[in-house]
Amino acid sequence: MILRDAMLGRTQSRPSYTVVSGLYLIGALMLAGCAGHSLMPAAQSEAIRNRERALASRTDAIQTAVKQSGKVGALAFLDTKDGHLVVLPGDSPADAWARYAASPESGTSPVSVPVVVTFVYRTDVPKAPETVTQSALQQHQAQLTSMAAFASELRRIEERLGLVQRELAATKQDTDKAVADVRALAEDLAAVRKFMLQTAQLGWLNHELTVENASGIRKMATASQELTASSAKLEDTLRQLSESLASQLKELAARLGAIQGKIQNLK
Numbered sequence: 001m002i003l004r005d006a007m008l009g010r011t012q013s014r015p016s017y018t019v020v021s022g023l024y025l026i027g028a029l030m031l032a033g034c035a036g037h038s039l040m041p042a043a044q045s046e047a048i049r050n051r052e053r054a055l056a057s058r059t060d061a062i063q064t065a066v067k068q069s070g071k072v073g074a075l076a077f078l079d080t081k082d083g084h085l086v087v088l089p090g091d092s093p094a095d096a097w098a099r100y101a102a103s104p105e106s107g108t109s110p111v112s113v114p115v116v117v118t119f120v121y122r123t124d125v126p127k128a129p130e131t132v133t134q135s136a137l138q139q140h141q142a143q144l145t146s147m148a149a150f151a152s153e154l155r156r157i158e159e160r161l162g163l164v165q166r167e168l169a170a171t172k173q174d175t176d177k178a179v180a181d182v183r184a185l186a187e188d189l190a191a192v193r194k195f196m197l198q199t200a201q202l203g204w205l206n207h208e209l210t211v212e213n214a215s216g217i218r219k220m221a222t223a224s225q226e227l228t229a230s231s232a233k234l235e236d237t238l239r240q241l242s243e244s245l246a247s248q249l250k251e252l253a254a255r256l257g258a259i260q261g262k263i264q265n266l267k
Contacts, residue, residue: 054078055118058085065089066122071096073121075132080112093119093130097137098144 055062055076062085066074069089075096076087090096096119100106117137119130 051078051114051116052118054083055120061085062087062120063123066120071122072125073119073127075100075117075137076120077114077117080114086111086113093117093132093137094140094144097141101141 055078058076062074062076065087066072066089071089072091073096074087074089075093076085078084079086088096088100090099113134115134117132117134119132121127121129
């Protein structure tokens with residue numbers, strides 16, 4: 001909030017504590033000026049005293065602006081170009097300057113700030129005015145800008161970190177799925193290996209049975225040959241026995257015929 005000399009044209013009744021605070025402001029400004037003027041050149045000291053007197057004469061306008069803003073105090077100074085009163089409300093000198101720097105007025109109609117400005121507290125705040133240099137305010141504002149840029153960069157890094165964490169989570173899911181697939185493949189390979197081992201065992205058993213069958217067949221062939229030989233031998237033996245039996249029967253028949261003839265002759 002920037003107040004110009006037009007504020008001085010307002011006329012309204014003030015409580016008695018406003019007058020007291022105005023006197024307090026005047027006294028504080030004069031004391032602050034006296035404390036440092038002895039160390040300054042006469043012209044500069046006179047310029048500061050003139051500035052302090054000008055601010056002290058406009059105490060009511062400054063306090064009105066502070067009360068309307070609802071802030072603790074305000075930076076008050078006279079524009080170095082045209083000398084109008086400028087009031088920048090805030091809860092501290094840095095806050096008042098930061099609020100002004102962030103306002104549209106700082107870009108559209110910037111004020112010409114003197115080298116030294118005064119921060120005036122509200123009448124109900126028992127603190128003496130503070131003298132602040134323009135360079136200190138600008139330096140603090142630069143620090144705030146740097147901190148804001150740092151905070152923005154930190155948020156960007158946090159967002160990037162969150163994205164990386166999500167990508168890692170997705171990658172972990174893919175990795176877990178790949179591990180599960182590899183585990184399933186390993187189980188399938190183990191099952192195939194077991195099946196191949198069983199197949200090899202069956203093949204070996206089949207080979208053993210084939211060898212055993214071949215041996216049995218050879219034994220059966222040998223036994224068949226032996227049986228054939230035995231059958232031929234038995235057949236020859238039976239033939240010889242048959243021939244011998246026939247001869248013997250023939251001879252027996254001849255003997256029986258002879259015996260029968262002899263028996264008949266005896267009758």
